[in-house]
Amino acid sequence: MKLDAVELRQVALPLVSPFRTSLGTQTVRTALLVRVLTDEGEGWGECAAEDEPTYSPEHLAGAADAIRRFMLPALAPLELDPAAVGPALRHLRGHPMAKAAVEMAVLDCWLRARRTSLAAHLGGVRQRVRVGVSVGIAETVDALLDTVDRHLSAGYARIKLKIEPGWDLEPVRAVRETFGAEVMLTVDANTAYEPGDLRHLAKLDAFGLALVEQPFAPDDLHAHAALAARMDTPVCLDESITSARDAAEAIRRSACSIINIKPGRVGGYLEARRIHDLAQANGVPVWCGGMLETGLGRAANLALASLPGFTLPGDISATERYYHRDITRPFVLDGGELAVPAEPGLGVLPEEAGLEACTTVVETVSC
Numbered sequence: 001m002k003l004d005a006v007e008l009r010q011v012a013l014p015l016v017s018p019f020r021t022s023l024g025t026q027t028v029r030t031a032l033l034v035r036v037l038t039d040e041g042e043g044w045g046e047c048a049a050e051d052e053p054t055y056s057p058e059h060l061a062g063a064a065d066a067i068r069r070f071m072l073p074a075l076a077p078l079e080l081d082p083a084a085v086g087p088a089l090r091h092l093r094g095h096p097m098a099k100a101a102v103e104m105a106v107l108d109c110w111l112r113a114r115r116t117s118l119a120a121h122l123g124g125v126r127q128r129v130r131v132g133v134s135v136g137i138a139e140t141v142d143a144l145l146d147t148v149d150r151h152l153s154a155g156y157a158r159i160k161l162k163i164e165p166g167w168d169l170e171p172v173r174a175v176r177e178t179f180g181a182e183v184m185l186t187v188d189a190n191t192a193y194e195p196g197d198l199r200h201l202a203k204l205d206a207f208g209l210a211l212v213e214q215p216f217a218p219d220d221l222h223a224h225a226a227l228a229a230r231m232d233t234p235v236c237l238d239e240s241i242t243s244a245r246d247a248a249e250a251i252r253r254s255a256c257s258i259i260n261i262k263p264g265r266v267g268g269y270l271e272a273r274r275i276h277d278l279a280q281a282n283g284v285p286v287w288c289g290g291m292l293e294t295g296l297g298r299a300a301n302l303a304l305a306s307l308p309g310f311t312l313p314g315d316i317s318a319t320e321r322y323y324h325r326d327i328t329r330p331f332v333l334d335g336g337e338l339a340v341p342a343e344p345g346l347g348v349l350p351e352e353a354g355l356e357a358c359t360t361v362v363e364t365v366s367c
């Protein structure tokens, strides 16, 4: 498969409600979409990077620049298949989200041409996946309880509460006491705590959480291992794991016993599968994290979450949790589950009207 041209498109989707985490508050999701035009058809990819480098070191404009100036020239001369993209970009350091978006578009195109779904290609074993929802930091505990009540009524299999210093024990206690012991509950600090907070965080053990996600800095495996040694609640890593090598090291160091896999953060769906395989070999459950993706990333994440080791509900929520209108068909929650797309490639395509309505920038790079 040869690249003829690549379209880089920026879209802006207003969120149904502000999403506040320890990293800040989002009201609009701007995303970079990659469309490859090849001799075998077209394919779509989505880059997880936000406008600002708060979640990770990448940001949208930097990803577009890295794709335009370095990745496409490296790929243009090659006879491509999905497995060739990673090796062809290995000489470029970092930029996992940019690399993941390009590889995803090549995967989509290559699989469509072969009438194979991404789930089938990755080795999926289920047609539907149980999903959870991520709940932002709220103005008041009462407001939080209303939001959680709405999501539980919708049927979500797991509630994840964003926490930060000053918003942790009290809201978690209120949710546990209000909704009972049966609700699967997790917390995600997005690296907001310091090693000195260890004793405070250990108090979360009182609430029967399924996991505590990324309390400390991405590069501080020692602090996560120290917390894991002190807590009954499993420690889960997100930002720390940017490759299969990172996953191996974190497991070796007992820094986590659960991993949140995000294809953008780790450089693509093929690396995500390698992390799944490695974790499964070590008895470490994984789940699919979310980056407020459009329906393109949502569809691909569902394919990944259909693999056997994805045994915990993740953050692939229904479209309506984030957007009134998406660029693809909406994903609708049914009994706490979402259906895994079975059509070729990602199984979804942007809808022309919806796509044009939220497009802010389009450029075509000929290859």
Ligand SMILES: CC(=O)N[C@@H](Cc1ccc2ccccc2c1)C(=O)O
Pocket (backbone or CB within 6 Å): 019, 021, 026, 029, 050, 055, 134, 188, 190, 238, 289, 290, 291, 292, 315
């Ligand atoms: C669903 C969820 O909690 N996602 C990330 C955090 C996150 C939060 C806010 C975001 C805003 C724009 C783009 C990506 C973002 C990711 C997480 O698991 O840590």
Ligand SMILES: [Mg+2]
Pocket (backbone or CB within 6 Å): 188, 190, 213, 214, 238, 239, 260, 289
């Ligand atoms: Mg997280």
